[in-house]
Amino acid sequence: MxxxxxxxxxxxxxxxxxxxxxxxxxxxxxxxxxxxxxxxxxxxxxxxxxxxxxxxxxxxxxxxxxxxxxxxxxxxxxxxxxxxxxxxxxxxxxxxxxxxxxxxxxxxxxxxxxxxxxxxxxxxxxxxxxxxxxxxxxxxxxxxxxxxxxxRMLAVAATDDRTSCRAVCFVDIVGYTARSRNLSERELVSWLEAFETAALDTVIEHNGRIIKNIGDELLIVADTAQDAVAMALELTRRGADEDDEFPAVRAGVAYGEVVTRLGDVFGPTVNIAARLTSVARPGSVLVDKGMFEALTGAEDDDSDEHEDAASTYRFRRLRRVSVKGYSRLHTWVVQPR
Structure with missing residues (x-):
């Protein structure tokens, strides 16, 4: 009743x-x-x-x-x-x-x-x-x-590609801790929602998918290395523009096999992308060996600079990075040509 x-x-x-x-x-x-x-x-x-x-x-x-x-x-x-x-x-x-x-x-x-x-x-x-x-x-x-x-699943089946390689990108707000101290709870939530909404536009434009946000960090996946690096560079470019309200960010991108389960992603590729983000300088995009090879079609080499006519990007090799769980990662800073 x-x-x-x-x-x-x-x-x-x-x-x-x-x-x-x-x-x-x-x-x-x-x-x-x-x-x-x-x-x-x-x-x-x-x-x-x-x-x-x-x-x-x-x-x-x-x-x-x-x-x-x-x-x-x-x-x-x-x-x-x-x-x-x-x-x-x-x-x-x-x-x-x-x-x-x-x-x-x-x-x-x-x-x-x-x-x-x-x-x-x-x-x-x-x-x-x-x-x-x-x-x-x-x-x-x-x-x-x-x-x-x-x-997306049918497209993969049509190419008879049974691998699960993806580009994984983490994007992290620079100076989040310092700025969050001066914001009320409502202001902080509003700021983070505005960040995610603005980022979503760029991610969708480059055929990516936001898997989740982890505080001030976004976990993004794209099917191709080209889409992922274009998206990461655009987000860092916006963050460096003083006339754009989008906050300064840094990004780490890795390419390789990814385990997908219940809408989330797991595996070494995800871990490497997260570790690269933690050591990236503000406004920069770091990529791993998998991304470098997928973007250039070249095998890893020892040169400090890499640029070729087939690539729209320049790569500057860093000293091998040692982070939690991974020692001496091959790492490059990537920039538009």
Missing amino acids: PPGESGPPDALDALEYRLLGEEPHLDQAEVAERAGVSLEVARELWHLLGFAHTEPGEPAFTEADVRALRNTVDLIDLGVIDADRQDGLVRTLGRSFARLAEWQVGLLADIAREAGIDPTDGLIDLAGEVLPRVEDLQNYVWRRHLLSVSS
Whole structure:
């Protein structure tokens, strides 16, 4: 029964009904029974999704929970989710949507406060007006990204290329610690969001993908060495332009085999790119041996300078760099010709 029919509900009850579509009336055991799974499996999936523990017999669930559990079981039966993928996939879904929900609720609360609306009442009203549209938008964005990822996979399959070589780029804000001390929490968040938004335009223009932001640092992946270095040089160029609000940055780029899992990337290529960024000078782009060879088509040599007609870049070789986990890395500073 909707809140309000048997007396005025409190704010949480009203919001719960608005979001779940009905009043919770099922406990864990009833959800598991209706979905056709054991209580242990239901509890495990619930915890992997990041939801709080509920006491036995507590009516915290609705028919939507039953449908979600059935859908999960169907995906397992279809072979989409096997034992190896189950924990990682469910945990990643829970973590991703938890972060998204945190941001969305905070945004709605800010809008309510700025409009002079009581946050409690404002959240309920905005949930009815805004969330259906956000839900539709999320579904649209998800499907568009599915198409984009599928297109890249099909392109690789068409060339019969079974390798997973990628260019990995880290971009780090110069002077972040000093500047962040003088900013309020709101100003810091606004500054970092502006940085990521501006960087995203350049990344997309060069066919790259931002995998994640780690504080003041962006992890970016591109399918080709040419796209990655062009993107890194453009970001550092913008950071060096005093008339551009984009902050000064440095970058490290490596090229090689990459392990992709649940939207993230792993492996030595990622580690090397991160290490190069940590030693790069402000405004510079460092590349590893894999990037040098992919960009020039030349084998590693001992010359301090490298430039050829086939390349649009100049390379200045540095002394071999020793960083955590890697001793004597072959490293070049790259610049436009």
